[in-house]
Amino acid sequence: MTFRLSTIVLASLLCAAAPAQTDNVVSIGAGCTSGIIRPFLGITGTPRPGQTLTFTLSNNYPVGTIVYRNCPLWLGASRTRWGAVILPCNLAPLGSPNCWLYESLDIEAFNTGTAPVQTCSLRIPNDRGLIGAVFHAQWLVPILGGNPWLLTTNAYAITIEP
Numbered sequence: 027m028t029f030r031l032s033t034i035v036l037a038s039l040l041c042a043a044a045p046a047q048t049d050n051v052v053s054i055g056a057g058c059t060s061g062i063i064r065p066f067l068g069i070t071g072t073p074r075p076g077q078t079l080t081f082t083l084s085n086n087y088p089v090g091t092i093v094y095r096n097c098p099l100w101l102g103a104s105r106t107r108w109g110a111v112i113l114p115c116n117l118a119p120l121g122s123p124n125c126w127l128y129e130s131l132d133i134e135a136f137n138t139g140t141a142p143v144q145t146c147s148l149r150i151p152n153d154r155g156l157i158g159a160v161f162h163a164q165w166l167v168p169i170l171g172g173n174p175w176l177l178t179t180n181a182y183a184i185t186i187e188p
Contacts, residue, residue, distance in 0.1 A: 050185045054105065054162070055114060057179040058125035065097075065167045067179035073186050076152035083144040083165045083179065099146045102130035102162045105183060122174035128181035129162035156186045 050073055057065050063085055071079040081099050106113055108130035117125040135146050144165075150156065164181035 050187045052183045054128045054181040054183060055126055058122065058174070058177050060169060060174055060177060063167075063169070063177060065165060065177050065179045067163065067165050067182060069163070069182055069184070073150065073184050074188070075150055075154055075156055075186065078147050078149045079184070081146045081148065081163055081165075083167070085167070097144055097165055097167045099135045099163060099165050100129065100131045101133040101135060101148075102164075103132055104130040105162050105181070117174075117176065117178065120176070122176045122178070125174060125176065125178045127164070127178060129164050150186060154188075157188050159186045160184065 051069055057067070065083055065085040068082040068084060069079055070082070071077055073079060083097055083099070102108070104113065105128055108115070108127070111127075113128060113130065115127040117123075117127060135148070160183055162181055162183050165179040167177040167179070169175055169177060
């Protein structure tokens, strides 16, 4: 199943977003691993007004690994600060060594997919005023009874293009 963010919520995030970068979809950092699990964020689609982007959480969960069914995809306006937190932020003090938060956690988009692949679709509002706006995306993957208890994926900076 897919989850669609409301036009108003997405537009408010994009209006607060940073200035445009030169590339339209830029990967940031790498996902962390628990030794046997390494989640990865992929994106398909073109970041243009009126178009749909599909965010995919894929991984190499071994058969029998117990994970939460609904992992949150986070969208954020910044990759330098989240409130008082300087980004990227190492989550080792929270029990997730070598896991990094690369973006602010401004909008949480849940999905109803299950491992090993989950998706979340986002339709960009058909508003040419959003061209040049930048937002960021990263999955957080809670592991039931795992150590670490939370894994993170790589992140992306996405610029809305004409």
